[in-house]
Amino acid sequence: MTRDPAAGSGVSAAAAALQERLADRRPSLALTMGSGLGGLAERIQDPLLIPYDVLPGWPRPTVAGHAGTAVSGWLGGVQVLGFGGRVHMYEGHEQERTAFYVRVLARLGVPVLFLSNAAGAINRSFAPGDLMLIADHINLMFRNPLIGPVESGEGRFPDMSDPYDPDMSDPYDPRLAEQVRLAAMELRIPVQEGVYAAVPGPSYETPAEIRMLDRLGADAVGMSTVPEVIAARASGIRCVAVSCLTNYAAGVSTEPLDHQEVLETGRRVAGDFQRLVTGSVQRIGALLEDAS
Numbered sequence: 294m295t296r297d298p299a300a301g302s303g304v305s306a307a308a309a310a311l312q313e314r315l316a317d318r319r320p321s322l323a324l325t326m327g328s329g330l331g332g333l334a335e336r337i338q339d340p341l342l343i344p345y346d347v348l349p350g351w352p353r354p355t356v357a358g359h360a361g362t363a364v365s366g367w368l369g370g371v372q373v374l375g376f377g378g379r380v381h382m383y384e385g386h387e388q389e390r391t392a393f394y395v396r397v398l399a400r401l402g403v404p405v406l407f408l409s410n411a412a413g414a415i416n417r418s419f420a421p422g423d424l425m426l427i428a429d430h431i432n433l434m435f436r437n438p439l440i441g442p443v444e445s446g447e448g449r450f451p452d453m454s455d456p457y458d459p460d461m462s463d464p465y466d467p468r469l470a471e472q473v474r475l476a477a478m479e480l481r482i483p484v485q486e487g488v489y490a491a492v493p494g495p496s497y498e499t500p501a502e503i504r505m506l507d508r509l510g511a512d513a514v515g516m517s518t519v520p521e522v523i524a525a526r527a528s529g530i531r532c533v534a535v536s537c538l539t540n541y542a543a544g545v546s547t548e549p550l551d552h553q554e555v556l557e558t559g560r561r562v563a564g565d566f567q568r569l570v571t572g573s574v575q576r577i578g579a580l581l582e583d584a585s
């Protein structure tokens with residue numbers, strides 16, 4: 294599995310095309326909307342829609358519930374760039390392709406990435422419809438987006454814990470996570486916290502696999518997010534992520550699993566999810582302003 298040597302230039306071309314579309318807009322936060330959570334894009338004010346088709350080399354999503362459009366605009370008073378739809382490993386993409394847009398964000402100098410996803414609940418004290426702040430992750434995709442030549446601006450062996458940085462104890466920035474907690478309290482939206490395990494999919498897990506993930510320390514399971522976070526941390530982008538727990542993971546309940554349930558639960562909690570993200574983004578914006 295060798296990286297296409299042209300991949301780096303693919304990132305530059307896409308970054309140039311995206312910046313051209315954005316003109317003088319300078320997003321300070323990117324927002325990735327997971328399965329069934331794309332409705333958040335409608336809350337973005339003064340929207341400028343940028344279909345992925347107009348961006349050279351941009352991977353296109355093929356899954357129901359993923360729009361395939363970037364939206365620039367303002368959310369909670371912060372200039373954001375939303376991504377309605379990502380590509381996954383199970384669509385046949387190498388990890389570096391699933392993280393392509395993150396490398397573009399690094400080129401554009403976007404400092405914060407707010408990710409969301411749909412995930413299955415492993416922790417038995419969680420329930421479908423709960424929102425979960427991702428505290429840390431376990432990469433069980435057995436792939437890594439950084440495999441191949443080192444991209445400019447990235448280290449060869451980036452730290453995913455950074456114990457020497459008082460602000461960064463794992464790939465998810467504690468100061469950003471705190472803003473989500475504070476927004477949740479203010480809006481009275483209950484938020485769980487836990488460890489997200491990423492698996493390749495696309496089949497859902499077996500009950501035995503879920504028991505294994507439980508023993509490994511995972512609270513939720515999904516098929517995205519982790520490659521993007523790894524690429525983001527390699528280039529110094531700060532991450533915060535929220536899962537929408539759309540179903541009990543296999544064997545946790547006797548219900549069969551299907552993608553429709555994932556989308557329906559996403560729609561059911563869309564209101565809370567959108568309010569939580571908007572409130573969190575507003576707070577993160579204030580934090581970024583204080584730092585500048």
Ligand code: HPA
Pocket residue numbers: 411412413414497498514515516539540541542543550555
């Ligand atoms: N497993 C894996 N990915 C998922 C699930 C699940 O149960 N629900 C939503 N995405």
